[in-house]
Amino acid sequence: MSLQLFSFLLAGLIVLTGALGVVFARNPVHAALFLIQTLFGVAVEFLVVEAHFLAAIQVIVYAGAIVILFLFVIMLLGVDTAENLRVDPLVGQRFAAIITGGAILGLLLAVINSVDGVTGNPASLRAVDQNSITGETIPNINQLAETVFTTHVFAFEVTGLLLTVAVVGAVVMARRIPGALQPLPDIPALGGSDDEDSDVDADVEDVDVAGEA
Amino acid sequence: MILAQQQYLSDFDWTSWDPVFLVVKVVLVFSMLLVSVMLMVWFERKVVSDMQNRIGPNVAGPWGILQTLADGIKLFFKEDLTPDGADKFVFKLSPYLSLIPAFLMFAVVPIGGNFRDGNDGSVEIFGHTTFLQLVDPPMGILLFLAMSGLGIYGVMLAGWSSGSKYPLLGSVRASAQMVSYEAALGLSLAAVFLTSGSLSTNEIVASQVDGRFGIGGWNVFSLGFIPFVVFLIAGTAELNRPPFDLVEAEQELVGGFHTEYSSLRFSLFFLAEFMNVVTMAAIIVTLFFGGPDGPILTSTFGFVWPILWFFLKVLVFLFIFVWFRATLPRLRYDQLMDLGWKVLIPFSLGWFLILAAIRVGQNEGWNLWIVIPVGITVMGLGAGLLTAAIRNARANRSNADFVEEYG
Numbered sequence: 041m042s043l044q045l046f047s048f049l050l051a052g053l054i055v056l057t058g059a060l061g062v063v064f065a066r067n068p069v070h071a072a073l074f075l076i077q078t079l080f081g082v083a084v085e086f087l088v089v090e091a092h093f094l095a096a097i098q099v100i101v102y103a104g105a106i107v108i109l110f111l112f113v114i115m116l117l118g119v120d121t122a123e124n125l126r127v128d129p130l131v132g133q134r135f136a137a138i139i140t141g142g143a144i145l146g147l148l149l150a151v152i153n154s155v156d157g158v159t160g161n162p163a164s165l166r167a168v169d170q171n172s173i174t175g176e177t178i179p180n181i182n183q184l185a186e187t188v189f190t191t192h193v194f195a196f197e198v199t200g201l202l203l204t205v206a207v208v209g210a211v212v213m214a215r216r217i218p219g220a221l222q223p224l225p226d227i228p229a230l231g232g233s234d235d236e237d238s239d240v241d242a243d244v245e246d247v248d249v250a251g252e253a
Numbered sequence: 254m255i256l257a258q259q260q261y262l263s264d265f266d267w268t269s270w271d272p273v274f275l276v277v278k279v280v281l282v283f284s285m286l287l288v289s290v291m292l293m294v295w296f297e298r299k300v301v302s303d304m305q306n307r308i309g310p311n312v313a314g315p316w317g318i319l320q321t322l323a324d325g326i327k328l329f330f331k332e333d334l335t336p337d338g339a340d341k342f343v344f345k346l347s348p349y350l351s352l353i354p355a356f357l358m359f360a361v362v363p364i365g366g367n368f369r370d371g372n373d374g375s376v377e378i379f380g381h382t383t384f385l386q387l388v389d390p391p392m393g394i395l396l397f398l399a400m401s402g403l404g405i406y407g408v409m410l411a412g413w414s415s416g417s418k419y420p421l422l423g424s425v426r427a428s429a430q431m432v433s434y435e436a437a438l439g440l441s442l443a444a445v446f447l448t449s450g451s452l453s454t455n456e457i458v459a460s461q462v463d464g465r466f467g468i469g470g471w472n473v474f475s476l477g478f479i480p481f482v483v484f485l486i487a488g489t490a491e492l493n494r495p496p497f498d499l500v501e502a503e504q505e506l507v508g509g510f511h512t513e514y515s516s517l518r519f520s521l522f523f524l525a526e527f528m529n530v531v532t533m534a535a536i537i538v539t540l541f542f543g544g545p546d547g548p549i550l551t552s553t554f555g556f557v558w559p560i561l562w563f564f565l566k567v568l569v570f571l572f573i574f575v576w577f578r579a580t581l582p583r584l585r586y587d588q589l590m591d592l593g594w595k596v597l598i599p600f601s602l603g604w605f606l607i608l609a610a611i612r613v614g615q616n617e618g619w620n621l622w623i624v625i626p627v628g629i630t631v632m633g634l635g636a637g638l639l640t641a642a643i644r645n646a647r648a649n650r651s652n653a654d655f656v657e658e659y660g
Contacts, residue, residue, distance in 0.1 A: 069340070093391070093395070095392065096392040099399035099403065100395065100398050100399045103399075104398075104399060104401075104402020104403065104405070105435075108405060111409060111410075111428075115413055181452060
């Protein structure tokens with residue numbers, strides 16, 4: 041067994057166990073950890089087919105930033121406790137998930153079936169790195185850069201714009217507009233004695249403002 | 254990918270001596286890092302105590318140099334505690350999650366080899382030609398970024414899995430800080446890629462030699478200091494070292510993310526932290542100070558000189574890190590985030606754009622005396638707009654607070 045095939049199988053095992061773990065883990069933090077395992081395994085698969093840049097970016101962007109954000113949300117929202125998997129939080133969600141998953145699996149199988157050149161053959165991988173005319177070796181990082189910034193420059197820039205729009209949108213949503221937010225109405229069932237307390241507080245604050253003015 | 258000069262996995266030959274050399278190199282780098290940590294802890298304690306008019310460790314071995322070893326042995330024999338509320342598996346996993354990336358990062362640092370006069374930095378040992386670095390993958394320095402990204406998990410999960418409030422707060426602070434400063438780190442790295450035209454550490458070093466006066470090609474000069482300064486500040490923040498050590502601010506958080514750790518597991522965090530310091534110094538030297546580049550003074554044992562230069566430069570940066578610690582007071586949390594997001598990131602981005610403009614100008618044959626002032630003016634305008642926006646936002650926010658509090 042060649043080293044390449046061995047690495048491929050090992051990384052595949054890592055990816056698959058990670059993916060199963062994401063689905064079956066009861067604790068959201070454990071699921072996020074399994075997700076990192078899967079992403080890392082995919083990075084190793086990229087290395088096996090000599091796509092070094094993609095492997096590095098996979099780890100930096102997905103494992104290094106996105107899952108960190110997932111973990112932040114899980115930890116800070118306090119949902120980091122084990123879930124009961126028997127309860128279906130949204131009605132019909134599980135059924136829809138099975139349908140969608142099956143559809144994606146079918147799509148993947150169709151793509152794999154239609155391409156017959158995916159062999160992981162070292163010679164074909166090297167051919168990608170070699171200029172067909174001069175025979176000179178160009179690392180695939182340089183090739184990737186050239187493709188992204190020449191042929192696909194429009195798509196690249198539009199994607200960048202999309203991300204910027206998302207950031208601006210988040211800022212706008214997090215912004216507080218002075219005076220626009222009204223205090224929550226009192227709930228009659230819980231009111232009563234609380235009302236008096238709040239009146240006293242308001243009086244004290246009024247005095248403070250007067251003092252400063 | 255596996256050995257320095259073999260870029261393809263399929264080139265790896267089990268039947269040759271390659272695997273043996275690989276194992277020897279791994280063991281060498283591993284033990285070198287461990288010994289350097291031992292010496293670094295001693296060095297730090299000694300220098301800090303010197304700056305504070307104390308003697309510092311002086312009992313174990315000559316000048317107390319074996320103090321770290323004694324402390325390590327003591328930690329081995331301490332009781333290993335796991336809190337009741339801890340998530341057992343993650344609690345045990347996280348020290349390794351911070352240790353392993355710390356080891357892997359050093360793999361791409363070239364510690365020697367002659368790069369001058371057209372040499373490519375390879376040396377011949379026992380008839381085997383190799384670079385003096387563990388691996389030289391095409392992604393090169395991105396491995397460093399990826400591994401420092403993974404190192405965050407060790408800290409974050411350690412704090413969460415302890416099942417206690419102080420560690421959780423410490424780990425949230427730590428991960429927010431490390432994620433924010435990674436952006437500034439990456440942007441100053443991009444400036445280096447711009448001049449070297451490669452991600453490989455070997456080629457980054459090779460692109461810095463043979464400049465004016467021997468050192469004029471070093472990136473610290475040719476990139477105009479700014480990327481180096483940004484990298485040094487962001488690197489210190491990435492290491493969670495003073496003045497950015499809010500992660501383990503003793504007065505507020507007991508010990509930060511490793512409060513609940515004891516014995517060997519604590520020592521693993523400690524080890525990872527100091528290994529990261531050594532690696533960061535080595536990376537700074539590689540990126541901005543020509544790595545092992547320096548005058549070769551004699552031709553016999555010529556291969557020793559680059560290694561010597563490298564360690565000398567690394568030592569300077571280790572001293573600077575210790576100096577920071579002994580001198581600078583800790584930042585407040587909002588100051589830390591302001592510095593990262595509102596100063597370092599815009600500044601390094603602007604500088605990167607100027608460098609790119611100069612590069613394009615050189616390629617297209619534009620007059621650089623026009624390109625540079627225009628670039629600096631545009632950057633100044635951008636800085637003015639940013640400052641105005643920040644000031645406006647701050648005024649609005651305090652206004653809104655006032656309205657909300659006092660109606």
